[in-house]
Structure formats: structure tokens, C-alpha cells
Amino acid sequence: MTIKDIARECGVGISTVSRVLNNRPDVSEEVRKKVLAAVEANGYIPNNSARDLVRSRSDAIGVLVRGTGNLFFSDMLKTISAEIDRYGYDMVLRFLRTDDDEVKAGAILEREKKLRGLLFLGGRFNYTPAEMSLIGVPYVCCSYTNSFGTLRESDFSSVSIDDFKTAYEAVSFLISAGHRRIAAFFDACNDHSISELRYDGYCAALEENGISVDPALVVQTGGFEMEDGYNGMKKLIESGAEFTAAFVVSDMMAIAAMKALRDCGKRVPEDCSVIAIDGLKLSEFTSPTLTAMVQPGAEIAQESVRILMDMVENGSEGVHLRPQAYLRTGGSVCRR
Amino acid sequence: MTIKDIARECGVGISTVSRVLNNRPDVSEEVRKKVLAAVEANGYIPNNSARDLVRSRSDAIGVLVRGTGNLFFSDMLKTISAEIDRYGYDMVLRFLRTDDDEVKAGAILEREKKLRGLLFLGGRFNYTPAEMSLIGVPYVCCSYTNSFGTLRESDFSSVSIDDFKTAYEAVSFLISAGHRRIAAFFDACNDHSISELRYDGYCAALEENGISVDPALVVQTGGFEMEDGYNGMKKLIESGAEFTAAFVVSDMMAIAAMKALRDCGKRVPEDCSVIAIDGLKLSEFTSPTLTAMVQPGAEIAQESVRILMDMVENGSEGVHLRPQAYLRTGGSVCRR
Numbered sequence: 177m178t179i180k181d182i183a184r185e186c187g188v189g190i191s192t193v194s195r196v197l198n199n200r201p202d203v204s205e206e207v208r209k210k211v212l213a214a215v216e217a218n219g220y221i222p223n224n225s226a227r228d229l230v231r232s233r234s235d236a237i238g239v240l241v242r243g244t245g246n247l248f249f250s251d252m253l254k255t256i257s258a259e260i261d262r263y264g265y266d267m268v269l270r271f272l273r274t275d276d277d278e279v280k281a282g283a284i285l286e287r288e289k290k291l292r293g294l295l296f297l298g299g300r301f302n303y304t305p306a307e308m309s310l311i312g313v314p315y316v317c318c319s320y321t322n323s324f325g326t327l328r329e330s331d332f333s334s335v336s337i338d339d340f341k342t343a344y345e346a347v348s349f350l351i352s353a354g355h356r357r358i359a360a361f362f363d364a365c366n367d368h369s370i371s372e373l374r375y376d377g378y379c380a381a382l383e384e385n386g387i388s389v390d391p392a393l394v395v396q397t398g399g400f401e402m403e404d405g406y407n408g409m410k411k412l413i414e415s416g417a418e419f420t421a422a423f424v425v426s427d428m429m430a431i432a433a434m435k436a437l438r439d440c441g442k443r444v445p446e447d448c449s450v451i452a453i454d455g456l457k458l459s460e461f462t463s464p465t466l467t468a469m470v471q472p473g474a475e476i477a478q479e480s481v482r483i484l485m486d487m488v489e490n491g492s493e494g495v496h497l498r499p500q501a502y503l504r505t506g507g508s509v510c511r512r
Numbered sequence: 513m514t515i516k517d518i519a520r521e522c523g524v525g526i527s528t529v530s531r532v533l534n535n536r537p538d539v540s541e542e543v544r545k546k547v548l549a550a551v552e553a554n555g556y557i558p559n560n561s562a563r564d565l566v567r568s569r570s571d572a573i574g575v576l577v578r579g580t581g582n583l584f585f586s587d588m589l590k591t592i593s594a595e596i597d598r599y600g601y602d603m604v605l606r607f608l609r610t611d612d613d614e615v616k617a618g619a620i621l622e623r624e625k626k627l628r629g630l631l632f633l634g635g636r637f638n639y640t641p642a643e644m645s646l647i648g649v650p651y652v653c654c655s656y657t658n659s660f661g662t663l664r665e666s667d668f669s670s671v672s673i674d675d676f677k678t679a680y681e682a683v684s685f686l687i688s689a690g691h692r693r694i695a696a697f698f699d700a701c702n703d704h705s706i707s708e709l710r711y712d713g714y715c716a717a718l719e720e721n722g723i724s725v726d727p728a729l730v731v732q733t734g735g736f737e738m739e740d741g742y743n744g745m746k747k748l749i750e751s752g753a754e755f756t757a758a759f760v761v762s763d764m765m766a767i768a769a770m771k772a773l774r775d776c777g778k779r780v781p782e783d784c785s786v787i788a789i790d791g792l793k794l795s796e797f798t799s800p801t802l803t804a805m806v807q808p809g810a811e812i813a814q815e816s817v818r819i820l821m822d823m824v825e826n827g828s829e830g831v832h833l834r835p836q837a838y839l840r841t842g843g844s845v846c847r848r
Contacts, residue, residue, distance in 0.1 A: 247794075250586040254607045261606070266625070269605055270597070271590045289602070402797050432797045439799075458583075461738050461768045463775075463799065 179310070185214050191309035236266040237484065238291045240278045242298035243400055246428060248454050248473060249297055252319070255477035256295060263485050265292065274399075279303065283310040293488040295480055296320075301369045303327050314487035318480040319471070321496070324368040330493040335480045337453075337471050339370055342501040343377030346451045346469045347423050349503060351385050354512035355421035355449060358382065359393040361408050361433060362425045363400055374425055374453065392417050397429070405429030409436035420448060420512055427454035431462055434508065445510040455504050464507025472499045515646075521550050527645030533623075572602040573820065574627045576614045578634035579736055582764060584790050584809060585633055588655070591813035592631065599821050601628065610735075615639065619646035629824040631816055632656075637705045639663050650823035654816040655807075657832070660704040666829040671816045673807050675706055675789075678837040679713025682787045682805045683759050685839060687721050690848035691757035691785060694718070695729040697744050697769060698761045699736055710761055710789065728753050733765070741765030745772035756784060756848055763790035767798055770844065781846040791840050800843025808835045 179197075183190045188207060195203050196211040203211075237260050241249055253269075260267045268289045272281055278299045286294060294315040302324035308331070317334040350358050360378045362371035379389050395412050397404035405424060412419070413436070424430035430452035434444050442448055444464060452459070455470025479497050486492040515533075519526045524543060531539045532547040539547075573596050577585055589605075596603045604625050608617055614635045622630060630651040638660040644667070653670040686694050696714045698707035715725050731748050733740035741760060748755070749772070760766035766788035770780050778784055780800060788795070791806025815833050822828040 247583065247586070250583070257605055257607055267605060269593055269603060271593055402793065406797065428794075431794075435797045435799050435801075457738065458764075458767075458794075461742065461771045463771050465771075 182211065182214050182218065185218075186210050189309070190306060194309050194312045197312065234266065234290045234292065235264070236268050236289055236291050237481075237488075238268045238270070238282060238285045238289065238294045240282050240285070240294065240296050240299075241269070241271045242276075242278055242296070243274075246298075246400065246426065246454075247456055247458060248427070248471065249319075251456070252297060252473045252477040255474050256297065256318070256481055259478055259481035260295075263481065265485075279307055279310060282315070286311060286313055293484045295484055301325060301373070303332075305331070308332070314484060316480045316484045316487075319476055320370060323373060328494075329496060333480075333483045333487060333494045333496065335476050335483065335497045335499070337476075337501045338498045339373035339453075340377040340380070342453055342469050342471075343374035343423070344381045345377075345501075345503070346453060347378050347381035348385075349467075350421045350423065350449060350451055350509065351381060351387070353421075353449065353509055356387050357390075357393065357419040357421070358387075359395065359412055359417070359419040359422040360424075361395045361397055361405060361422065361429060363404075364396045364398065365394060371425055378423055393419055400426060400429065402428050402432040405432035406436045409433040410440065413437070413440045413442070421509070422448055422450050424450060424452040427452045427456045427459045427466060427468060430466055430468070430508075431459060434462065434466070445508050449509040449512075451509055453501065455501075460504075460506070462508075467506040467509040468504050469501040470504045471501050475499050518547065518550050518554065521554075522546050525645070526642065530645050530648050533648065570602065570626045570628065571600070572604050572625055572627050573817075573824075574604045574606070574618060574621045574625065574630045576618050576621070576630065576632050576635075577605070577607045578612075578614055578632070579610075582634075582736065582762065582790075583792055583794060584763070584807065585655075587792070588633060588809045588813040591810050592633065592654070592817055595814055595817035599817065601821075615643055615646060618651070622647060622649055629820045631820055637661060637709070639668075641667070644668070650820060652816045652820045652823075655812055656706060659709060664830075665832060669816075669819045669823060669830045669832065671812050671819065671833045671835070673812075673837045674834050675709035676713040676716070678789055678805050678807075679710035679759070680717045681713075681837075681839070682789060683714050683717035684721075685803075686757045686759065686785060686787055686845065687717060687723070689757075689785065689845055692723050693726075693729065693755040693757070694723075695731065695748055695753070695755040695758040696760075697731045697733055697741060697758065697765060699740075700732045700734065701730060707761055714759055729755055736762060736765065738764050738768035741768035742772045745769040746776065749773070749776045749778070757845070758784055758786050760786060760788040763788045763792045763795045763802060763804055766802055766804075766844075767795060770798065770802070781844050785845040785848075787845055789837065791837075796840075796842070798844075803842040803845040804840050805837045806840045807837050811835050 179193050183193045193211055196208050278296050282294045293313050295318055297318045304326050319336050321334045321336045362375050364371055365375040395408040397408040424433050437444055437448050451467045453469045455468040459466035483495045515529050519529045529547055532544050614632050618630045629649050631654055633654045640662050655672050657670045657672045698711050700707055701711040718725055731744040733744040760769050766786055773780055773784050787803045789805045791804040795802035819831045
């Protein structure tokens with residue numbers, strides 16, 4: 177017996193059942209009674225916990241963190257924690273493993289802890305209304321968007337840089353410095369997620385400048401860990417491909433890619449310029465300092481909490497903010 | 513009206529008042545009544561929140577994180593979060609600012625959230641029984657100890673490497689590689705904390721090998737941030753002091769110190785070898801790879817939660833574990 181079965185039996189949508197189970201006001205009394213009767217008759221218990229149905233809602237916000245190897249998230253988490261506290265709410269924190277799905281984890285956490293709202297720190301870009309109906313409280317996509325999904329803009333919030341545009345600007349900067357053979361490193365180019373958007377921005381910048389995309393220079397690393405950046409760069413060098421610059425999807429992977437370059441006897445930036453997106457404080461202390469598009473992490477974190485609170489307390493509709501990333505010039509890019 | 517005034521009025525110790533306010537069993541019924549009467553007569557409310565006195569204890573553990581710039585703590589926090597969850601408890605997390613005192617913050621959090629136990633991730637090494645009487649639940653010092661304090665071993669728990677011994681081993685390794693002019697970088701040498709213990713280990717290794725400590729080579733950086741490591745190394749080089757190796761109190765500061773060396777035209781390790789304590793994954797991707805004493809962070813985190821749970825659920829006495837740090841050889845140390 178699943179939430180789908182209850183919905184079918186009552187002749188309503190899954191999201192309606194979810195709203196009833198979460199005591200939301202936007203359901204007619206008639207439908208509410210029908211759904212609750214079906215729930216009782218079938219012994220359906222969401223999330224296997226009977227007490228969930230009787231406990232009243234807490235004053236807690238759930239925060240689900242994906243991609244925990246990324247220092248960018250560690251820094252934002254501090255701001256998110258402080259902001260949630262400042263609004264007088266508790267934070268229930270979960271670090272997800274790579275193979276956990278944040279929507280399922282969020283839905284379970286919401287019921288277990290009777291949360292008032294959810295903040296996803298990193299996640300998929302392709303949510304559908306059907307799957308998000310599992311979530312019965314307001315939520316914010318923090319540092320990502322729903323570019324490949326089908327959600328209605330009013331049904332959720334997001335705060336994120338424009339990934340396409342930021343990648344476009346990073347690669348345009350390399351081109352303006354005289355580079356034309358520009359390698360690129362992504363998780364995967366068709367992940368319907370951050371890598372795909374940034375890959376599209378890379379391609380657009382090249383094409384606009386009359387440079388055709390050379391698949392031999394596009395490395396799909398299969399992950400976002402430092403090892404992935406290191407191994408990806410090493411493989412590209414060993415392939416014999418010629419390039420004078422590299423655009424890397426994140427700072428941490430770029431730091432590792434710079435090590436691979438040096439381990440292969442290549443100098444940064446003389447033999448290969450490197451630019452990345454994130455702009456961590458850490459990468460101001462690499463040698464050379466990493467040139468990067470800086471994500472305004474504190475602003476993204478603060479705005480995400482502010483918007484979530486407005487949805488939780490005032491029932492506001494979804495809001496979508498695109499703070500601007502900016503170029504931090506370091507020593508890892510030189511003119512050609 | 514403070515807890516001290518209540519204690520004085522009742523002719524009991526502060527810790528007794530604290531035990532009464534926290535509903536602990538180890539107080540006689542007579543004393544309990546006397547204290548509660550005084551509390552009521554004086555309108556004394558701990559932490560300004562009337563509901564604290566009536567709310568029953570939660571199933572939550574407080575985690576207070578100090579030194580948030582340190583990636584070592586970010587990594588351990590993931591393990592701590594997962595372990596607390598596995599034991600079926602909620603985690604209430606607070607990131608402290610540098611000027612916050614973790615004991616005061618912990619005592620407030622304990623009352624506000626009716627916590628069952630506290631885990632301090634980093635903190636001072638000089639607690640006294642008087643100040644810790646503010647804390648009415650079991651607590652564990654995670655990654656540090658009470659070396660400069662006066663707590664009874666049975667009254668608290670700690671899980672930490674042996675800072676003195678680990679520093680001693682790091683510096684002994686440099687000496688065994690032929691170095692005798694070894695610089696050292698600490699927050700402060702008499703901070704009654706981690707730096708003082710590691711400074712003592714540095715001195716002991718030198719002296720045992722017939723090398724006298726040269727104050728000109730000991731840099732007190734005044735902080736643990738990357739900037740502090742960078743500026744400290746730069747200052748030492750500009751002072752004209754001669755040295756062939758450096759022992760740095762943490763990986764993050766060592767990464768920054770290596771950058772300062774390079775920015776001043778010095779090669780690592782040819783002109784200056786570098787060793788640090790932490791052994792982050794990140795510093796396997798610096799160029800050269802940082803040679804470091806590795807703290808077993810996951811073990812420290814896991815054991816801290818296990819011990820805390822044993823104290824919370826079974827009333828166990830304090831336990832003190834000293835997991836062994838081990839040498840990870842990289843490329844930042846060469847023979848002289």
C-alpha cells in the first residue's frame with residue numbers, strides 16, 4: 177500500500193493525499209475526510225512510524241547536504257545554520273551519501289521530524305511535480321535550480337548562480353586571453369544537472385568565437401572528487417591532446433588538475449592556464465592562485481533561508497534568485 | 513540574580529544548583545526543595561526562558577564546533593552527524609565564532625534544547641570543575657583534552673591524538689632527514705591549548721637531539737587561519753632567519769606557508785622542507801604533496817559519539833582515548 181494506491185482509491189492526486197497527511201489547509205474538508213478514511217481502512221502509515229500521524233509540527237527546518245566533499249558547501253552550511261537559528265528555528269541536518277536521493281531523504285525526514293520546511297544544499301536539476309508531491313512543506317533549492325525539470329516556478333524556490341552564463345564568462349575570459357585549444361572537465365556532459373549547464377556555457381563561448389568544440393578536449397570525469405579532477409587531467413595529457421588552457425567545473429577539481437599538470441612536468445600557467453567556478457578562499461592559497469568565477473556563497477545561503485522562512489511563515493509563493501558570480505583573477509591564467 | 517546567588521543563599525555549591533535545575537538524581541530531596549524554593553522566590557530563570565523549566569528532556573545531542581575554518585572539523589562533522597543519527601538521537605548543531613566560549617554556549621544550548629549530552633568539536637584545554645558545573649549533562653571533548661585544566665578524569669570524556677607526542681614525532685622526522693635549523697609555526701606558544709602542547713613536543717625533539725631552541729625560528733601567528741600561516745612564513749623569511757625546514761601546527765596553515773615560500777622565490781622542499789599535523793585528503797593534492805602526521809579523524813569522531821552515548825544511556829564514567837597519529841610521507845620533505 178503506497179501513497180499512490182490511496183490517491184487512486186480516493187480519485188484524487190498524490191499531492192492531495194500528501195497535503196492531507198501533512199495537515200495542510202488547502203484541501204476541502206470532504207476530500208480530507210475521504211483520504212483519512214482510506215488511510216485508516218488500509219492501515220497505510222507513511223514512513224512506517226505511527227507516531228508521525230499524531231505528533232504536531234515542530235519548529236524545525238531540515239537541511240540536506242549533497243556533495244559533501246565540496247568545501248563550498250561546508251562554508252555555506254555555517255551561514256545556513258546561523259541564519260536558521262537567528263529566525264528561531266531548529267536545524268535538522270543530514271549529510272547525504274552520493275547514492276542517496278535528496279527528495280526521498282527529505283520526504284522521510286519531513287515526516288519523522290515534522291519539519292516546517294526543507295533546504296536542499298545541492299541536488300538534482302530535474303524534479304517533476306509527481307515526485308515533489310512527496311514533500312508536503314515549502315522547500316528551497318540552494319545553489320541549484322530546476323533547469324531540466326517540470327516544476328511550476330511558483331511551487332518552489334531556488335537561489336543559484338546562472339551556471340550557463342558563469343561558465344560562458346569563464347571560457348570567454350580564456351578566449352580573450354588568446355586561448356583557442358581549451359580543455360574542459362565535467363562530471364558528465366549530459367547529467368541533466370550542473371555539469372550539463374556549464375558544458376553548454378563552454379560550448380556557447382567557443383562557438384560564438386568561431387571555435388568548434390573538439391570532443392577530444394572534453395573530459396567527463398564521472399564524479400566531483402579531487403581524484404576525479406586529477407585522473408581526468410592525467411588521462412587527457414596522456415592522450416596526447418594539445419591544449420593551452422583548461423576550464424574546470426569546480427575549484428577542488430581544479431586544484432587537483434593543477435597537481436596532475438605539474439606531476440606531468442607542465443607549468444601552470446605557462447604550459448596550461450586554468451580557470452574554475454567556485455572561488456574558494458582555499459584556492460587563493462594555491463600556487464599559483466587559482467583564477468576563478470566566485471560564487472557569492474554567503475549571499476546564496478542567506479537568501480535561501482530568508483526565502484524559505486517567508487514561505488513557511490507567510491505562505492509566500494516560490495522565488496527564484498540568480499546572484500551574479502564574478503571573476504577573481506589569480507595567477508593560473510596567462511596570455512597566449 | 514545568578515546561579516551563584518542561588519548557591520550562596522542555599523549554602524550549597526554551584527554544581528548542586530545546576531544538578532537540581534537539570535533534574536539530575538544525585539541530589540538529596542531536602543536540598544532539591546531548598547534550591548527550587550530559592551529559585552522560585554527569586555524569580556531566577558536560567559537562560560531567560562521560562563519554558564525551559566517545564567519542558568522535559570529531548571532526545572537530542574548538542575554539537576558545538578570551534579575553529580570552523582579547519583577542513584579537518586568539516587570532515588569529522590559528517591561522521592559525527594551520521595553516528596548520532598545511527599544511535600537514534602537528533603543533533604543540535606552550533607558553529608561558534610572565534611570569540612564565543614564553547615562552555616557558555618554549551619550550557620545555554622543544553623537548557624534551551626533540553627539536551628541529553630554535548631559533544632565539543634574543538635575547545636579550550638583548561639576547564640575547571642567550577643565552570644564545567646554549568647553543564648548538567650555528559651560531554652565529550654572531541655579532538656582535544658584537558659591537559660591544562662583541573663577536571664577529574666572520571667567527570668568527562670575525551671578523544672584526541674597525543675599532541676605533544678605527535679609534534680615530537682613530526683620534528684624528529686625532520687631531524688632524521690638531516691635538518692637542524694627547523695622553524696615552527698603556532699597560534700601561540702603559551703596558549704594553554706593545542707599550540708602549547710605541540711610547541712613543547714617541538715622543543716623536546718630538538719633538545720633530545722642536542723639542538724637548542726632558537727626563539728628566532730619560532731613564529732607565533734596569532735591565529736589558525738590560512739592568512740596566519742601565510743603571513744607568519746613571510747615575516748620569518750623577511751627577518752632573514754636561516755632555516756631548512758618548517759613544522760606547522762596544521763595542514764591548512766602549512767598549505768598557506770608553502771605558498772608564502774614560493775611567493776618569496778623559495779622551492780619546497782629543496783630550499784625548505786615542510787611538515788604539518790592533520791593529514792587532510794586535500795593536502796595530498798598540493799604540489800608537492802604535503803608530508804604530514806595524519807589524525808585518524810573518522811575514528812576520533814566515531815569513538816567520541818560512542819563514548820558519549822555510553823555516558824548518556826548507561827551513566828558510564830569518563831573515558832579518555834588517544835588514537836595514534838601516523839606519518840604520511842609526501843613530497844614536501846627532503847634530506848639535507
